[in-house]
Amino acid sequence: MVDGAALLQARFGIDLPDIDVPPEIAPLLDRRVTRRYTDQPVPDSLLDALLAAAQSAPTKSDLQQYSVIVMRDRARIKQIADWIGTMDWIATAPVFLVWCGDMRRNQRLCEQHGLPHANNNLDTFLNTAVDCSLAMAQFMAAAEAVGLGSCPISYVRSHIERVTPLLALPPGVYPVAGLSVGWPVFRRPVSMRLPPSVVVHRERYDDSAMPDHVRKYDERRRAREPVAPGGLKNNDVYPPREGVGWSENVARQLSVPERFGFAAYLRTRGFDLA
Ligand SMILES: Cc1cc2nc3c(=O)[nH]c(=O)nc-3n(C[C@H](O)[C@H](O)[C@H](O)COP(=O)(O)O)c2cc1C
Numbered sequence: 001m002v003d004g005a006a007l008l009q010a011r012f013g014i015d016l017p018d019i020d021v022p023p024e025i026a027p028l029l030d031r032r033v034t035r036r037y038t039d040q041p042v043p044d045s046l047l048d049a050l051l052a053a054a055q056s057a058p059t060k061s062d063l064q065q066y067s068v069i070v071m072r073d074r075a076r077i078k079q080i081a082d083w084i085g086t087m088d089w090i091a092t093a094p095v096f097l098v099w100c101g102d103m104r105r106n107q108r109l110c111e112q113h114g115l116p117h118a119n120n121n122l123d124t125f126l127n128t129a130v131d132c133s134l135a136m137a138q139f140m141a142a143a144e145a146v147g148l149g150s151c152p153i154s155y156v157r158s159h160i161e162r163v164t165p166l167l168a169l170p171p172g173v174y175p176v177a178g179l180s181v182g183w184p185v186f187r188r189p190v191s192m193r194l195p196p197s198v199v200v201h202r203e204r205y206d207d208s209a210m211p212d213h214v215r216k217y218d219e220r221r222r223a224r225e226p227v228a229p230g231g232l233k234n235n236d237v238y239p240p241r242e243g244v245g246w247s248e249n250v251a252r253q254l255s256v257p258e259r260f261g262f263a264a265y266l267r268t269r270g271f272d273l274a
Contacts, residue, residue: 010030042182054135054142057138065106065131066102074091094182095182099177099179102132103172104173107120148182218247
């Protein structure tokens, strides 16, 4: 018997009595990333089923503009973990996937059919990223459904100049995110989300009540899981202190440029972004 009210309370920290949670979607409300894995292997037959589920995600115009690199070689996974340095859940995962946007395959198909590829532009870049993200999300949901855990790793883009040759990524192919995959040692607590009143707009966009709702959200989150100084962003720029809420931590993170060379990288990899 699914307790939808309890799942909503865990996810949002507030009662949402008007929402009726069908049992079929309860696992989606209960999901979370996994950052600690057992030594138990993930069989290829299961991994391939999850990848088939990922490939079943919708894709813009049926263009299927993404690829995924499956890594099982511990030394090669550890290489990426060592570059990143702070995320030991990468090296301990039995499987590491690198989800990539892929403009190249369809460029080759145009060439094969004697036609120009006239869509090397920002829209195509966005479509590759969206296709890739939907497939990764579907993989994560499928993995969670069979008891596996996973954690996306955007930090592969912080070492993109090393990850690109390691994976032999050709021009037109770039990493969107890594994904560590394995059997969870334990399930982390559910991470509290912004209330639907902030994220869901009815008929037209209206963020007039946002500051008040976010202030209350900050308070709820602080009560459940105060941001520890170790979890504070950019501690080297701003002094760490107690009592920082979610929204201030967002501002601390976004006030310092992150991966600002990404557009330049993409241009060197053949993306015009026009
Ligand atoms: C695109 C993307 C990139 C992410 N990159 C990282 C990462 O590099 N390292 C990490 O530990 N978690 C990463 N995460 C996981 C988020 O930190 C996590 O989803 C968020 O804190 C909310 O927790 P939850 O997924 O358990 O609800 C990433 C998630 C997404 C969607």
